[in-house]
Amino acid sequence: MATTTPRPEDVLPGSALLSDDDRAELLRCMLLMRILEERAMTLYRQGKVPGSFYDGFGQEAVSVGAAFAMAPEDRLCILHRDLGAHVVRGVAPARILAQYMGRSGGVTGGRDANVHFGDASLGCVGMISMLPDMMLVAAGMAMAFKLRGEARCALTWFGEGSTSRGDFHEAMNWAGVQRLPVIFVLENNQYAYSTPTSAQFAVDPVEHAAAYGFEGVTVDGNDVEAVWDATRHAREKAVAGGGPTLIEAMTMRMHGHAAHDDMRYVPPELLEHWRGRDPIDLYTTRLTELGIDAEALREEVTATVDAAAADALASPMPDPARVRDGVFCEGEAVPLGDGRAPWSGWRDPDRSAAAR
Amino acid sequence: MATTTPRPEDVLPGSALLSDDDRAELLRCMLLMRILEERAMTLYRQGKVPGSFYDGFGQEAVSVGAAFAMAPEDRLCILHRDLGAHVVRGVAPARILAQYMGRSGGVTGGRDANVHFGDASLGCVGMISMLPDMMLVAAGMAMAFKLRGEARCALTWFGEGSTSRGDFHEAMNWAGVQRLPVIFVLENNQYAYSTPTSAQFAVDPVEHAAAYGFEGVTVDGNDVEAVWDATRHAREKAVAGGGPTLIEAMTMRMHGHAAHDDMRYVPPELLEHWRGRDPIDLYTTRLTELGIDAEALREEVTATVDAAAADALASPMPDPARVRDGVFCEGEAVPLGDGRAPWSGWRDPDRSAAAR
Amino acid sequence: MTVLTYLGAISDGLREEMRRDERVLVMGEDVGAFGGAFKVTDGFLDEFGPRRVMDTPLAESGIVGTAVGASVVGLRPVCEMQFSDFVACGFDQLVNVAGKMHYRQRLAVPITIRLPSGGGFSGGPFHSQNPEAWFMHAPGLKVVAPSTPEDAKGLLIGAIRDPNPVCFLEHKHLYRRVKGEVPEGAYATPFTARVAREGEDLVVIAYGAMVHTALEATEGLEGASVEVLDLRSLVPLDEEAILAAVRKCSKVVVLDEANRTCAAGAEVAALIAERAWEDLDGPVVRVATPDVPIPFSPPLESAVLPSVERVREACRDLLAY
Amino acid sequence: MTVLTYLGAISDGLREEMRRDERVLVMGEDVGAFGGAFKVTDGFLDEFGPRRVMDTPLAESGIVGTAVGASVVGLRPVCEMQFSDFVACGFDQLVNVAGKMHYRQRLAVPITIRLPSGGGFSGGPFHSQNPEAWFMHAPGLKVVAPSTPEDAKGLLIGAIRDPNPVCFLEHKHLYRRVKGEVPEGAYATPFTARVAREGEDLVVIAYGAMVHTALEATEGLEGASVEVLDLRSLVPLDEEAILAAVRKCSKVVVLDEANRTCAAGAEVAALIAERAWEDLDGPVVRVATPDVPIPFSPPLESAVLPSVERVREACRDLLAY
Numbered sequence A, B: 001m002a003t004t005t006p007r008p009e010d011v012l013p014g015s016a017l018l019s020d021d022d023r024a025e026l027l028r029c030m031l032l033m034r035i036l037e038e039r040a041m042t043l044y045r046q047g048k049v050p051g052s053f054y055d056g057f058g059q060e061a062v063s064v065g066a067a068f069a070m071a072p073e074d075r076l077c078i079l080h081r082d083l084g085a086h087v088v089r090g091v092a093p094a095r096i097l098a099q100y101m102g103r104s105g106g107v108t109g110g111r112d113a114n115v116h117f118g119d120a121s122l123g124c125v126g127m128i129s130m131l132p133d134m135m136l137v138a139a140g141m142a143m144a145f146k147l148r149g150e151a152r153c154a155l156t157w158f159g160e161g162s163t164s165r166g167d168f169h170e171a172m173n174w175a176g177v178q179r180l181p182v183i184f185v186l187e188n189n190q191y192a193y194s195t196p197t198s199a200q201f202a203v204d205p206v207e208h209a210a211a212y213g214f215e216g217v218t219v220d221g222n223d224v225e226a227v228w229d230a231t232r233h234a235r236e237k238a239v240a241g242g243g244p245t246l247i248e249a250m251t252m253r254m255h256g257h258a259a260h261d262d263m264r265y266v267p268p269e270l271l272e273h274w275r276g277r278d279p280i281d282l283y284t285t286r287l288t289e290l291g292i293d294a295e296a297l298r299e300e301v302t303a304t305v306d307a308a309a310a311d312a313l314a315s316p317m318p319d320p321a322r323v324r325d326g327v328f329c330e331g332e333a334v335p336l337g338d339g340r341a342p343w344s345g346w347r348d349p350d351r352s353a354a355a356r
Numbered sequence C, D: 001m002t003v004l005t006y007l008g009a010i011s012d013g014l015r016e017e018m019r020r021d022e023r024v025l026v027m028g029e030d031v032g033a034f035g036g037a038f039k040v041t042d043g044f045l046d047e048f049g050p051r052r053v054m055d056t057p058l059a060e061s062g063i064v065g066t067a068v069g070a071s072v073v074g075l076r077p078v079c080e081m082q083f084s085d086f087v088a089c090g091f092d093q094l095v096n097v098a099g100k101m102h103y104r105q106r107l108a109v110p111i112t113i114r115l116p117s118g119g120g121f122s123g124g125p126f127h128s129q130n131p132e133a134w135f136m137h138a139p140g141l142k143v144v145a146p147s148t149p150e151d152a153k154g155l156l157i158g159a160i161r162d163p164n165p166v167c168f169l170e171h172k173h174l175y176r177r178v179k180g181e182v183p184e185g186a187y188a189t190p191f192t193a194r195v196a197r198e199g200e201d202l203v204v205i206a207y208g209a210m211v212h213t214a215l216e217a218t219e220g221l222e223g224a225s226v227e228v229l230d231l232r233s234l235v236p237l238d239e240e241a242i243l244a245a246v247r248k249c250s251k252v253v254v255l256d257e258a259n260r261t262c263a264a265g266a267e268v269a270a271l272i273a274e275r276a277w278e279d280l281d282g283p284v285v286r287v288a289t290p291d292v293p294i295p296f297s298p299p300l301e302s303a304v305l306p307s308v309e310r311v312r313e314a315c316r317d318l319l320a321y
């Protein structure tokens, strides 16, 4: 049995490494993801977001928790339910809203759509639609780290439906046979578009990990600290030469696949159950008990998003005259840069020792 | 632990279903494969076989044993180490030698090379080079059988190296989630071209089966009755609605990947070990003990191959004037036909009851 | 005759053929309960049941490969790629297994691959591609691309009945924008070209969505009489119809929405340059999308896709040549 | 200058660049201890060690995808497809991940994909393909195809140094058949065309192995002066060199070994038909392989691949036009 659900005593030592500021930052990032996506949805309804609109409502803990465990020199491939990871890495909110609206100020300058972006200067590779192609790109980055003997790791996310594609297997096998410092975060949100897991696979995909020679763990995807801690453990192992980890985060897609999808195919009681486990509500309660002012945070974030929306709306549409530029790189190839890594552990030598 | 090596008591009931004629036929097919390939190799050295030459020397028990368990209405995708399966299904030796030589009398009439053939009228789909693409074709045939509620199954072979390709995963997952009547025979002959298993995967690939929701078994690939019995069990399960089986046949590629390959990369002692376990020698000894005249069989087969070589050499080269014909099917689509199924169980009602 | 959208005609054709031939089944991602990303198979699950309307795992190589297997034992799978872009993930099975099967061993592979293709609605680089030229360059595959509801239904039925693998390109931007009269019942449209408008001074050769662009761009173009040839089928390519149109008009604009290099339009232009050279009164003009991924933002996307204006411009210049 | 085979020149170029730039590594099936199916990397494992000469699992999507990942963090992977045919299994990663990366997010993907391609030695349908046109039709990929040892070395080094994904088509039939002088040391050959032979009456435009077919076919062709243009690079395509040659010769035969429809030759012919139409004194003649899988048996294979005779015939007819 490959699966192990972290027991409290596993979580605790990790939690001991989180300062109140860290916790506030975790909540802030989840709130920023939630409120940014809500705003983007409004802009979409107003006809200001072209194409289709995808969000990660209810899955905020998965992208925020995992990204929060990454060091500046680590590299990420961020997927379509993971806006929180962009936020953690330091992408400015205004650039995210401009991205949805196809403005010149967006991360891709209007070249790619909605969630198909990544800020290379912050160590992120933008996803492509074909799922889960980025698993191989993440494995390749990890391969380079290992070949150069660097204590860094790569991480990517993907949904449970994506595990049916051949690239899942090729990436898992590559990571296993070469013992790569890579972390695969499997977001099991119960559905792939309208397809339930029963039509996707016979056995929970976390069970595959053992047959590739590495560990598969299952965590509560709606508990941001649990996700963070499992990822932190996986990163420690990875940079120490212990190889890859498959982390399955159990969660639920609370909205339709995209804005047009009314989710008629999802049993209401299932949504009901998960609505009671909203990751932001859960964490808000917890931090309030710890004396952290969650309300203030929410107000701050709302103000940030208001300002970001104004900036994004002020950003002009891209210039068609330059539409053919950049199909090829004309200058030097510039590798990915370092990202923002807010966890205090990266600053505090003792704590970071635990993770580095 | 997905692996189970059949214990004697598993094998016995199966063996009880084999008549002396069946055993003689098993040996005859292995001998025919061996002597046909030796003859083809001679023709290759004489410059009569264009392109490259692949054989399955030392692996005869895997293709013969598995194919022998198949009923006429079952369907097969036969791979490049599996000439014995063509022999079991009834492809005439002369057509096989003509195939190697690119003659008009060959199974593909000179259109495809060496082992890339299958006689559609005998229920076989010719392999393509891309490995292991045929796994999906086999799964698709099984899918059709299941959709139509037919008690038939599909079977294909592939090497351990091929398990690294995405199509392996997509086929395994498809078979598992739809519980298809398909049998996957994994020929673990230790090498993929020059690549040892250590560079291919971290864990023996039979271990994957459980994570797809079906059984994986390991058998001695050099014991033709063991391979037959494991396949017979798998077929019974498949046609009874029990779903797929992954059978790993442990064996050794005794020749180079192809004729040009001197196998410098294989440790001599490894070859030495397996030379002592030649499937034909082992079975010859066993049948001789049972009073079957193996020598007579060998002479008969040699005579057959001599005659086949003469016929094949008499077959003209294909007519270039018709080279553009048949890119498209112009008439009706004709599905695969039934193949030869020599096992007495398909005739004897009691015995076949055990398998049908 | 009933009036249907292009999308409705595709559904209608598929439904009619499934009623007529029980060997036909549809398979793909979300084609069952959801009725497909574009609702082409809406209601099919109720009418035909899960054995003939199959939600597959998220695996395009698997969809094509298992369809090939099902077809060689007697079924007639119609596979839906959720977007044509994703066929890249099943490319090998389509090109190497399906395409080469009959030539190699005389085994027919009667499968249809439905490819919702094309741009024009801010789909971005991965939801707007026109992959047809890749398959035109892969022997053994047929390729059709209807522009009207009537042809969408007839070509789909023709594709399903064809004993070969057929790539059926259905243009997403036509789904609900185009309506037209569609005959009742099941009928197969031949894989040949169709004159969309008769003319004498110049011919625009196009297929799929670009046929509408061509018609609009050349509507009463300063009194010139412009013919529009709708190829409908790219493999087989109706060479005679193309050469006849050039013979008649002597001036030709080849229009397609795909990236320019090695596109269907390149093949048509090369064919004309070799076999109709003497009939030409001017250069063979091509209008296509430049070689860039299709950008998402509306001003960028409309700057690359062939527009009515660009086509009109090209025709004007050539007429004045 | 030393005399090397085409194969030796590829090895030499790869070795030189690996010595010069430690970011360069080779990865592929059996490239290590075995030195590659064609021995291009023979001895590399000993010289550069397993970290820079990597035997990969049997997985082309994995090879391309991990190479992309390694390249965006600073390495320069050179991937070997054991045969170019197998790139179909890594098609999506190459076309959708590598090809579109820089346009979408200004992130360079400096990888080289070595594609041993072409027929002529009874390789059959799966070991003889010429896939270049697929990649010419995929924005963001460069495509080069050398015909001589000197260019094989220089274009490979140029491909490795290029900050973009480059498909390097090395023709298997040239590996040991072609020898030539090769400069010592590391040098990059520009991605432009080269006049293989000057001429005035007719130009044959070709690349890869067909350049040799063109030279042989037109050697002293009844006193006519025939130019042979070796494209060397297909993306970027040296349009100026093509147009200049047509301007000069007025008659053109476009030759390639790939299946005819939508091949590189179609693009070249279409380019000429549009931009050099006024310079033409005859039709743009194409010689290519018909749209059939490449058959195995020698009489069948030589019936489809463009032969010296067919090319000579085509030139004779066009000269007499």
Ligand SMILES: Cc1ncc(C[n+]2csc(CCOP(=O)(O)OP(=O)(O)O)c2C)c(N)n1
Pocket: A081, A129, A130, A131, A132, A158, A159, A160, A161, A162, A163, A165, A187, A189, A191, A192, A193, A253, C029, C058, C059, C060, C082, C086, C089
């Ligand atoms: C290769 C491929 N095929 C089809 C699609 C279309 N598609 C987009 S998202 C999706 C469902 C993905 O499900 P899952 O992997 O569980 O991720 P989730 O959206 O649930 O987070 C599908 C089928 C795709 N993106 N890629």
Ligand SMILES: Cc1ncc(C[n+]2csc(CCOP(=O)(O)OP(=O)(O)O)c2C)c(N)n1
Pocket: B081, B129, B130, B131, B132, B158, B159, B160, B161, B162, B163, B165, B187, B189, B191, B192, B193, B253, D029, D058, D059, D060, D082, D086, D089
């Ligand atoms: C997709 C693909 N890539 C590469 C090859 C080239 N190739 C032919 S056989 C082979 C090794 C196959 O090893 P294995 O699957 O173990 O089968 P074996 O030959 O050992 O029986 C390789 C790499 C191929 N046939 N298909």
Ligand SMILES: [Mg+2]
Pocket: A159, A160, A161, A187, A188, A189, A190, A191, A192, A193, A253
């Ligand atoms: Mg999901």
Ligand SMILES: [Mg+2]
Pocket: B159, B160, B161, B187, B188, B189, B190, B191, B192, B193, B253
């Ligand atoms: Mg092997």
